[in-house]
Amino acid sequence: KQEVTQIPAALSVPEGENLVLNCSFTDSAIYNLQWFRQDPGKGLTSLLLIQSSQREQTSGRLNASLDKSSGRSTLYIAASQPGDSATYLCAVRAYAGNNRKLIWGLGTSLAVNP
Amino acid sequence: NAGVMQNPRHLVRRRGQEARLRCSPMKGHSHVYWYRQLPEEGLKFMVYLQKENIIDESGMPKERFSAEFPKEGPSILRIQQVVRGDSAAYFCASSYLDPSTDTQYFGPGTRLTVL
Numbered sequence: 001k002q003e004v005t006q007i008p009a010a011l012s013v014p015e016g017e018n019l020v021l022n023c024s025f026t027d028s029a030i031y032n033l034q035w036f037r038q039d040p041g042k043g044l045t046s047l048l049l050i051q052s053s054q055r056e057q058t059s060g061r062l063n064a065s066l067d068k069s070s071g072r073s074t075l076y077i078a079a080s081q082p083g084d085s086a087t088y089l090c091a092v093r094a095y096a097g098n099n100r101k102l103i104w105g106l107g108t109s110l111a112v113n114p
Numbered sequence: 115n116a117g118v119m120q121n122p123r124h125l126v127r128r129r130g131q132e133a134r135l136r137c138s139p140m141k142g143h144s145h146v147y148w149y150r151q152l153p154e155e156g157l158k159f160m161v162y163l164q165k166e167n168i169i170d171e172s173g174m175p176k177e178r179f180s181a182e183f184p185k186e187g188p189s190i191l192r193i194q195q196v197v198r199g200d201s202a203a204y205f206c207a208s209s210y211l212d213p214s215t216d217t218q219y220f221g222p223g224t225r226l227t228v229l
Contacts (some may be wrong), residue, residue: 044220099170101159
């Protein structure tokens with residue numbers, strides 16, 4: 001059974017710091033992995049999607065890496081800003097075909113202080 | 115292109131009543147997913163639908179919960195005889211079948227409170 005774990009559960013940093021959020025999964029046979037952002041009282045925004053054949057994806061100040069063999073992904077945020085404050089969720093799609101459900105971690109709650 | 119729309123945003127029901135949650139996918143998307151986020155817990159998959167078909171309902175409780183995605187109109191998640199434990203945020207997502215990527219786009223959620 002696939003399980004997704006995110007550490008740390010919460011993180012508070014001063015503005016401008018580079019930071020790393022961690023996601024681990026128990027079954028390395030994944031189809032893809034996504035990082036999302038969730039703002040309080042709002043929906044989820046997809047940040048990056050990494051296919052199982054890829055090692056990393058970049059979007060602006062965000063870089064996500066994937067190491068399937070070790071069951072790990074990291075989300076790197078460069079030069080953090082107060083607007084980055086949110087909960088960051090990692091989700092794994094375990095299977096190809098019609099099994100398209102995402103399996104989620106509990107998230108890392110990030111606070112970037114001005 | 116409007117994003118995924120969900121309504122109502124907030125819904126209050128008394129125990130035993132019915133709750134109907136609506137989801138309009140992004141234009142051109144024919145795949146809809148429902149997830150539930152219980153207080154202090156992570157998101158859990160409930161059901162995956164394509165137009166007029168339930169593809170995967172492995173996350174749906176066996177009783178009181180049903181979902182549909184008709185040919186015309188929004189997807190509906192229906193909860194009959196609600197109980198306090200149904201209080202949660204219910205998120206809908208949609209996607210376009212693209213072999214190169216299957217990013218799911220999420221709506222703002224419906225927050226259900228059962229009194």
